[in-house]
Amino acid sequence: MKLGKVEFCHFLQILALFLCLSGMNQAEFSRSRSKPYFQSGRTRTKRSWVWNQFFVLEEYMGTDPLYVGKLHSDVDKGDGSIKYILSGEGASSIFIIDENTGDIHATKRLDREEQAYYTLRAQALDRLTNKPVEPESEFIIKIQDINDNEPKFLDGPYTAGVPEMSPVGTSVVQVTATDADDPTYGNSARVVYSILQGQPYFSVEPKTGVIKTALPNMDREAKDQYLLVIQAKDMVGQNGGLSGTTSVTVTLTDVNDNPPRFPRRSYQYNVPESLPVASVVARIKAADADVGPNAEMEYKIVDGDGLGVFKISVDKDTQEGIITIQKELDFEAKTSYTLRIEAANMHVDPRFLSLGPFSDMTTLKIIVEDVDEPPVFTSRLYSMVVSEAAKVGTIIGTVAAHDPDASNSPVRYSIDRNTDLERYFNIDANSGVITTAKSLDRETNAVHNITVLAMESQNPAQIGRGYVAITILDINDNAPEFAMEYETTVCENAQPGQVIQKISAIDKDDPPNGHQFYFSLTTEAANNHNFTLQDNKGDVTPSLSGAVNLY
Incomplete structure (x- = not known):
């Protein structure tokens, strides 16, 4: 199998490096051209270039030019008749050649991460004729890597979340560090990961950088956030390797692993009997250590003697149970009520049903307080009739009112004169008997609507009102x-x-x-x-x- 020019050059460079590292300081290698060189119409036998290894360590910090290698042609007899010329990438600016000896030096500090190799061309000229004595040859100077770059986490710092109570080994997030050194040479770019902060809760896989949970049953309600420090070290983690770090903030997300619990087994509230229907009697709340939908709950009155008198609903914002009145309260009829109330989660996680029921019960006692109420008439509206021929003082009818309070204070009656401006009627203050006070005329007023006031003797500010419609009966007292x-x-x-x-x-x-x-x-x-x-x-x-x- 034949090797191409570039492949063969690479082969020689690698072999030269190997021999150099094995202690051969001036080993020489030759490479023959595959094509003959023609000059003045005559065919010359092919000549050979001879040179040292062309590998240069990066980041050389010396003051003198760095020796790279030596170019030599077998035509050169050492008499100074051959002149060497260098061209290509970095020629003259970075690399210089001694035209007499063929020695190549680097004049600047080189960085493999900026440029990994340089392609140059060499010529050997007859010093007198300035004619080539060898065909132009192309060669590569490769910059040999040193471990001068630490691993870097380009995407850090990281944030991640994992459900609480996750089993050991649950993946959380993968972190990745990059190393600018040569991954094909040595271990300068071979990175391993380790965790510097975050044990024993989390671990990291050394090769992949995948962070996993390391403890079972981590509870968000106990601690909901962890700060991890992850290190990436090159040289496969060996001594002398460079390292970089990043932080990972891991938040435990909530699962519904806590049932609601009432802080107390029983509550008691006092409510005045005069509180209007739909008024709020009390607010109670079951505590739930979970958050969001996992803490949402509903309340029910499951037992007690106040089932039809009170109802309970939930405040969506505060998750409180709101107890309101459905019917009017009457201290004289019933002085207290007892309610058995249940709070239950709306979204239950089947995985945690073994922990017990996701509900709780409490007892609510409502004490009805007596309020000094005004007298109450036995009828909301009294209907009475009297003849227009009735004499002054005729009894028309009787109204009755009583104090609904336990004190049962005596009641006194009077007529609201704004409803009887002409004072046609009188009422007995003690008995409530209504009589005529003036002659009546059906043709002037056929119906009189009057308001009767009943006030407590002990507290005149408490006034009840009764309504009386008095119809006047006709007599034939008008001629045609x-x-x-x-x-x-x-x-x-x-x-x-x-x-x-x-x-x-x-x-x-x-x-x-x-x-x-x-x-x-x-x-x-x-x-x-x-x-x-x-x-x-x-x-x-x-x-x-x-x-x-x-x-």
């Missing part, structure tokens, strides 16, 4: 009246019996079966034989009319 004043004209040629006017009457009274009027001419008019009056009897319409006829 003609509906209007009549004025009638008649033509002189009117025929006898012709109706010339119809008349009607009204009555302010209101008998149950309606009015029935009877019409007749007065004594004076009866003597006038030119006219007659016809009475339409039996018609019981509100206004009956008679007919005046021409006789």
Whole structure:
């Protein structure tokens, strides 16, 4: 198998390095050109270049130029007739050659991480004719790596999360360090990972940088965050290797591993009986060490004698149980209630059911406090009737009120005069008997709506109100009246019996079966034989009319 020019060059360089490291300081190697060199139309036998190893350690810090190697042609007899020329990358600026001896030196400090090798070309010229005595040869100066770069975590610092209670060996995050040294030469770029801070909770795989949990049952409620320091060291972690570090902040995320718990087995609240329906009686809260959805809960009243009187709901923001009134409270009817309340998680993790029920119970006792209430009437509305013919002092009816409090204070009555401006009625302050105080007229006011006040004798500020509707019964105390004043004209040629006017009457009274009027001419008019009056009897319409006829 034939090797190409570049492959063969690399082979020679590697072999030279090996021999150099084995103690051969001036071993020489030759490489023949595959093509003949033509000059002046004649074919020359091919010549050979001879040179040392061309490997240069990076980061040379000496003051003198660094010796790289020696170029030599077998044509050179050492008489000074051959001149060596160097060209290509870095020629003259970085690399110089002694034109007489072929020795190559580096004049600047080289950095493999900036440039790993340089490609140059060498020529051997006849000093007198300046003609090539060898074909131009290309060779490579490779910069030999030293361990001058520490591993770096380009993506650090890291943050990661892992569920609490995770089993040992659960992967958390992978960290990666890079080393700018040559990965193909030695161990300068071979990195291993170790954990400097974070044991015994976490570990790191030396080769991959994968961080894993190292302790079972890590509890977020005990500690929710850990700061890890991870080291990456080259030279496979051996002494003399360079290292770099990064931090990893690991947060334990919550799982629902804690049931709700009431801080107390029982609670007691005092509530005034006057508290309106829908008012908040109490707020209770079961503690849950979890957070977020894992701490969400619902409350229920599961037992007790207040099931229909109170209800409980949850405040979504605070997770409190809010107890409110559904029915009015009455100290005189019931002085206390007992509720059995349950708090339960809404989102239960089946993995932790073995820890027990994710709910808790407590007892809530509500004491109803007595409030000094105003007197209460036996009826919200009293309906009474009285004749308009009733005499002053006639009894119409009686109202009754009592103090609902345990003290049962005596009650005194009065009429709210804003509802009886004309003072038609009186009430007995002690008995509640209502009587007439003035003559009544149904035609003026058929119904009187009055308000009766009942106040406690011991505390006049406590006033109850009762409402009375008094209907006035009609009597026939009004004479009929003609509906209007009549004025009638008649033509002189009117025929006898012709109706010339119809008349009607009204009555302010209101008998149950309606009015029935009877019409007749007065004594004076009866003597006038030119006219007659016809009475339409039996018609019981509100206004009956008679007919005046021409006789």
